[in-house]
Amino acid sequence: MPPPGKLPDVAAAAGRFLKKWPARWKETDGRKKKKFYLLSGILAGGLLLLAGWYQFTAPNAWAVIINGRQVAVVTSRVDVNQVIQDVLKERGAGSYQGLQITDQVDYKKVRVNPREIVDGQQLKNILQGTLHFVAAATVITINGQPELIVRDDSIAEAVLAELKQAYLPLPGNGEIQEVRFLEQVAYEHRPARPEEILSPEAALARLKGTSPASQEYIVKEGDSLWTIAREHGLLVDDIRAANPEIKGERLDIGQRLRLTTEKPLLQVMVVYSQEVQEPVPYDVKVETNTDLLRGQERVKQAGSEGQRLVTYQVVTKNGVQVEKKVIQEQVLKEPVTKIVERGTRVVLASRGGSGRLAWPIRGSITSPYGYRGREFHSGMDIDGYVGQPVGAAEAGTVTFAGYDGGYGRMIAIDHGGGLVTRYAHLSGFNVRVGQQVSRGQVIGYVGVSGRTTGSHLHFEVLVNGSFRNPYGFLN
Ligand SMILES: [Zn+2]
Incomplete structure (x- = not known):
């Protein structure tokens, strides 16, 4: 099928004939000339009729047929191939590799009402909405899954390099030993529609997860909004927001859902x-x-x-x-x-100058420290009444508060530096073992517990485990 604009040219043939004609005419006699005139007249009349018929019945235009469907009728003066080239150019032929149309384009001579014939500009408008385009492209696959499409390998390389760059430490903050993706990244090559091909910026955003990636999910048996959300790291509300048609909890098997995630596609280690x-x-x-x-x-x-x-x-x-x-x-x-x-020094030598122990109770000494005949009295007895408060002779830690045979209820206080004081025959305690007490603090009460004949306080002083005369330590 010849493309429009190249109808057979009869004008040239006619020109050649007319050039030789005058010479021939001179050699012809009168009768022959008469006959010729007659024949010419008939011929001319016939031609005129033929021309008239042709005028009304012959093809007057070209139909443009895309994928078997007639989309426009143009005159032979319109160069359809050029219009297609123009459309390709406008679709950004320069931005894609080998952008081409995938459609089958045919032409047919037709006779139509001249009003149906469109001009080049109108044809362009029609083709822009009809033609399908593809370009060569590079598909970036992640763990074998095709994830995004860019124009070519060099753009894929550049985008991946920029992604790695984005997560490097700032210059001067470290010496890089290894940079790699945790996922398996590969390229595949296939033709793609221009609208599928991402710009480098868009591809980078998708890989980083800063631009939402949409995916379609087909509901299968046993699914609920919650299980789908969990499987895709989404919230149920995210799914509802992206699929406003969902009412209540109802999902139908085979229903298509849009899932929008903002998860990075690649992890840079x-x-x-x-x-x-x-x-x-x-x-x-x-x-x-x-x-x-x-x-x-x-x-x-x-x-x-x-x-x-x-x-x-x-x-x-x-x-x-x-x-x-x-x-x-x-x-x-x-x-x-x-x-x-x-x-570690305690009151032994001095405390605020005097360095003496305080009297636990005030009262007369009813029995001093030392030997009473053959019996050794390990402390001094101070007269007191049952229930009379007993004060600590010095700050320290309570190391004993309990019953001990002849001592009855007894309290021992460790003042550090090897100094211990003991208080016996008590009727009650005001402290517990382990408690810190201050000088003069009430620790218990005078009583008659243990081996004693009357209410008094048996008071002892020990230095490094040996009994000393308490009297010498008191104010
Ligand atoms: Zn005593």
Whole structure:
């Protein structure tokens, strides 16, 4: 089928004939000329009739047929191929590789009412809405799944490189050891429609998960909104928002749902090492000092932080740190241990000058410390009435509060530095074992428990486990 614009040209043949004609005419005689005139007249009349018939019945246009369907009628003056080229150009032929139409285009000579004939511009408009285009393209597959389409391999490479770049540590913040995708990335090549082909920016956004990726889900038996949401890492509300046609909980098997996720398609794992100067904390060492009072502290040596150069190996996934370990450490400056002296001296020698124990109760001494004949009295007895409050002779820790044979109800207080005081024959306790008490604090009450004949307080002082005369310690 010849394309329009190339109908057979009869004008040239006619021209050649007319050129030779005058010479022939001179050689012809009169009768022959008469006969010729007659024949010419008949011929001319016939031709005129023929021309008239042709005028009304012959094909006057070309039908343009796309995929077997007539879409337009044009005059022979319209170059349809050129119009198709123009349409391709407008669809962005320069932006795609080998953009072409996939349609079968045919032409047929037809006779139509001239009003049905369209011009080139109208044909272009019609073809723009009719033709189908494809271009060569690169499909990026992730774990074997085709995920997105770009124009060519070099754009795919550039997009993937930019994605890796986006998750690298800032310059100067580390030395990169490894950058890779956790997923398997590959390319496939196939023709694609221009609208399927993503720009590099759109492809990058999809890979990062910053632009929502839509996918279709077909409801199968046993599905519920909740199970679908869970399987796709979505919320039920996300699915409802994307599929407003869902009413209530009802889903039909075979129903198509749009699922929109903003999950990154690729995870970039980066391993890098990082050198950091860090302070090293100092230790605190406590030493006892018998010259200092109990509870007093003195800094013998100020501590100071050290400095170290640590090399960490850091692993990130899409910029989020998932691992950090020390691979090398160099001490630049040792820390200086802080030494604190803690006093252990109690009231024995002095307390506020006098350094004496307080009287647990006020009263007369009914039996002093020491030998009474052959019997040794390990404490001193102070007269008191049942229920009379007994005060601690000095601050300390209660180490005993209970019944102990001849002592009856007894309390022992450790004042530190080897000094212990004991209070016996009590009627009741006001403290528990382990309790810290202050000087003069009521610890219990005078009684008659244990081996005793009357109500009094048996008061003992021990230094490093040996009995001492309490009297010498009291104010
Ligand atoms: Zn006694």
